[in-house]
Amino acid sequence: MTAGNGRTATGDTVAKVVRQWQTVHPDLDTGPMEIIGRVNRCAALLQQAEDAPLRRAGLARPEFDVLGTLRRTGHELTPSEIARETFSSGAAVTKRLKLLTERGLVERRGDARDRRVAHVRLTDAGRDLVDAILPEQLAYERAVLSGVDADRQHDLAALLGELLIQLEGRLGAPRV
Amino acid sequence: MTAGNGRTATGDTVAKVVRQWQTVHPDLDTGPMEIIGRVNRCAALLQQAEDAPLRRAGLARPEFDVLGTLRRTGHELTPSEIARETFSSGAAVTKRLKLLTERGLVERRGDARDRRVAHVRLTDAGRDLVDAILPEQLAYERAVLSGVDADRQHDLAALLGELLIQLEGRLGAPRV
DNA sequence: CCGAGATCTTTCACGAGTAAATTACCTGCT
DNA sequence: AGCAGGTAATTTACTCGTGAAAGATCTCGG
Structure with missing residues (x-):
């Protein structure tokens, strides 16, 4: 069937x-697979192997996402806001914050008016860590993508953006 | 620019x-985020909300992947082959096969020559289930994608295929 | 002013996946 | 033949995420 050399002779795994x-x-219309299957496969491959710079710093991607969220917004956030921003459950955020606090990367402060809420911010060490890792991570990602030429990367980004808008409208906010 | 709906004023979450x-x-080159961030976000949204027809049948996506793999190859497979084909660990496959066997969707048979290996095949019920669910699942996926017009879906599929080839070559088989 | 209900966060019990160890078996070398 | 080393599948111990309930606090109507 296949050419018999190591690689798949024709196209990618999904093909x-x-x-x-x-x-x-x-007679099956397999059109959706060609997009959804590939998105899932790409994400799996990326998540599996792509976070080398993060792991070197002893961080998993979800933990780094918390730090990154704090860094890019530039101000304190409550745990709920972090959960919303990182698309994860409150329970997961609680655990991550505990870990990051123990490592001295974030600090928490109670709200004066409403004692239910907490405010979380980066420590200096946390900010420095993000600023050190992020460029490495981006460089790594750039290397991973380097096999696709710049024009196509641009097109791909635009089309993915369009898809994402649809998905966010359709799945992210089903209730309006 | 706004969709009038007032949610995301400009573009998607990643933007x-x-x-x-x-x-x-x-001065940061955020190019890679626009692709990788979007792929991850799309996959997360899809995996989270997109498998309604599967859940209706009491199956999770990874379990269905096992059944689908058996169905589309058309012959028996060993657990290792299933693991390779579904990109998961052997341990995970063992658990899924146990579950699927209990539900009467797959059967196992020992190899006559090599008693280490097992051969797994779909039962009639398993085959019927796949054949019943797959069209529903594809219809559902088609609906999810329907906000993107056909030409762009085609372009997107092609570009994702190109990306996936790169990733599979680069991450899937780093060593020759 | 008080209690019902809402909101923020944490805790708990559990499911699912993984890596590493284990078991069982095969194969090739001497 | 017999054992060294490799491979297939499973088991074990652990991590991490989730949903649901709990705990603590706020708010608002009567």
């Missing part, structure tokens, strides 16, 4: 899967 | 994040 489905169910 | 970073670090 092969689609071809198999076509053989079994020739 | 907002990138803009925040530009404010804090104007």
Whole structure:
């Protein structure tokens, strides 16, 4: 079937899967797979292998996301705001903040008026860490993407943005 | 520019994040985020909300992937082959097969020559389930994507395919 | 002013995935 | 033959995320 050399002779993994489905169910419209399947596969590959600079700093991606969120907004955030911003559950944020606090990367402060809420901010060490890692991480990502030429990267980014808007409107805010 | 709906005033979530970073670090090349950030976000949204037809059948996506793999290849597979094909660890496959066997969706058979290996195949019920769910799942996915017009879907699929080839070559098989 | 209900955060119990160790088996070398 | 080393699958111990409930506090109507 295949050329027999190491790589898939024709296209990517998803293309092969689609071809198999076509053989079994020739009348199936497999169009969605070619997008959704590829998005999932890309994300899996990226998440699995792509965070080398982060791991070197002893951080997992979700933890770094918390730090990054604090850094890029530039001000204190409450745990709920962080949860919303990082798309994760409150419970997960609680755990991450505990960890990051123990490592001295973030600090918390109670609200004077409303004692239910906490305010979280980066420590100097936390800010320095983000500023040190982020360029490395971006350089790493740039290397990973370097096989796709600049024009296509641009097109891809634009199309993904369009898709994301649809998904966010459709799945992220189903209630209006 | 606004969709009139007032949610995200300009672009998607990732665009907002990138803009925040530009404010804090104007000289940072955030190009990679526009692709990788969006891929991750799309995958998260899709995985979170997109598998309604599967959940209706009491299956999670990874379990369905096992069934789908068996169905589309059309023949028996060993657990290792399934693991390779679904990009997951052997341990995960063991657990999923246990579950799927209990539900009567797959069967196992020992190899006559090599008693270490097992051969897994779909039962009739398993095959019927896949054949019933897959069209629903694809219809659902088509609906999710329907906000993007057909030409762009095609372009997007092609560009994602190109990216995936790069990632698979670079991350999937780093060593020859 | 008081209590019902809402809101913010944390705790708890659990499910699912992983890496590493384990078990069982095969193969090739001497 | 017999053992060294490799491979297939499973088991084990652990991590991390989630939903649901709890705990603490606020707000507002009567």
